[in-house]
Amino acid sequence: MKNVEITGTGRAVPSMVVTNDDLAKIVDTSDEWISTRTGIKQRFFCDKDECANSLAIEAAGKALKDSGLSPEDIGVCICATVSGDFATPSMACMVQRHLGLRENIPSFDINAACSGFLYGIEVARGLLNGTGEKHALIVGCEQLSKLMDMTDRSTCVLFGDGAGAAVITLSDEKVYASTLGTRGGYEIMAYGAGPKPSKLTMQGQDVFKFATSIIPRCIGELSEKSGLGLDDMDKVICHQANERIIDFVIRRLKADPDKFYKNMDRYGNTSAASVPIALDELVKEGDVKRGDLLMMVGFGGGLTWAGAVIRYAGRSTE
Template sequence: MKGLQLLATGGALPGRVVTNEDLSRQVDTSDEWITTRTGIRQRYCCTESEDAATLAIAAARQALARSGLAASEIACCVAATLSAPTATPSVACRVQAALGLPENRPAFDVNAACSGFIYAIAAAHGLLNTLGGRYALVIGCEALSRMVDPADRTTCVLFGDGAGAAILELAEDVPFAVTLGARGSEAIRVGGPAACDTAPITMDGKAVFRFAVETMPRCLQTVLERSQKTLADLDWVVCHQANSRIIDHCIKHLHAEPSKFYKNMDRHGNTSAASIPIALHEMVENDLLHPGQTLACIGFGGGLTWGGMLLTYEGRK
């Protein structure tokens, strides 16, 4: 089966920056308390005119422009989000309309929380292999600031908003592997019986930490085994940016080189499904990703879900 390679990225951040100092005036917390426990120093939050869909459209438009492709060449559009502004139309359908993607191609959302971008890429890979086509647009986007209790210091300090998009190409003879999994649990819960905004995000922090430090190394090792690679073969490991301590624990467990593990949660916080694509876009913008490099992307989060993927970058900037 053909694999996927990453051609181009796009990103979009909302207009409001919220620092730890800002939050310390809102709840009983401090910059030191947040930073030492999470590595987060600030996050971006949507203004009244912004939501997950507007950010997704901006990121997707940038990725498409940088790919050099025409909208007519995109064979499918998959958006990963748990904070879409409406159940329908989906974010992906809003992107389809805004970018003028062909109407005879699939466009839909997936919700696997913080693993969503990996799930969405896996779905796009399957669509290209079964329905035909060469290029896929995959987006991760969130507006989580509207889904937290501003008085709950255990969650309001963690989450931020943003979007990242990727254009992927189906190609022969490229290193590619994917693993996905789920363990039904309410350690992370969002929403009530009627709609997602009827109850805020709640989290059992200790349970989630234990889950993450167990799952992340195992997920990465599975990807390496399936691709017949070793950690030494990877140029980068891009994990979901939930907590610096989780990534550090994985590095220690694997006896890995810390410089291979990209981190940006200090600037963005936890952006759930947008986390990995925002990181990829930052890496491209900062000339950290170069054509021919191999990277593993690892996601884990609510559901509980996890996913890992090995990709090559053949970028256009």
């Protein structure tokens, strides 16, 4: 079973910026209330000409270009989402079609909520090893604005739309570890096709308790599996749900705050897109360089969690 490394990244966000002050005009809230409790100052919402599929295609195309590969090189296409445009065709099928990927490759969606992108990496790794292919395209994409109940002041202020993508490549890289888990529950719910309206609900305090316990557990499991600790990592990328969650974990682990990236102030919680958006931002800003070792941790509805230690290898040499 070969390991994988990251060889390309990309991201896409809608054109509409929605600030906390904008939300305060339509729901009983304020910039001070939102920012002090979450660290979020703005987020992006799709306008009438944008959708989940268009964001996924844009982010995937950027990651493919960044990798230096051609569409024919991709052997697996996976999209992680809870808010795709359709139950079927899948978002991944639309990415496959619009990017001109080969027809004889698996292309499908997965739903593990905010952990979905990291689930996608591990699923793609298994498929690459099993099919003889070498490169996979993984996308995390959400249009959560269409699931918001704008009368629910505790939830609607948290989420935003966006997409992030990465190309991973099989390699002889020795450092790789993953952890996946599930604790079934109804703390975060969004109804899909069926008799009930498609609105997102969340029990915020329960999710906070879950997140602040599961992130240290993920980090501990990844350290045990990889033989590496936080001091060995160049960056730690957690799901960007709430600044207070990440700060709590940093204090509990007595970790270096500079290793933990935070960008929820600009994007809000973008669920499955959160980790890959942060990854691409770090790469494009030059804060992650070729050879850097990354620890990524996701947690979300399900309840699910996932983590990975993986190296950023930069542009493919093919």
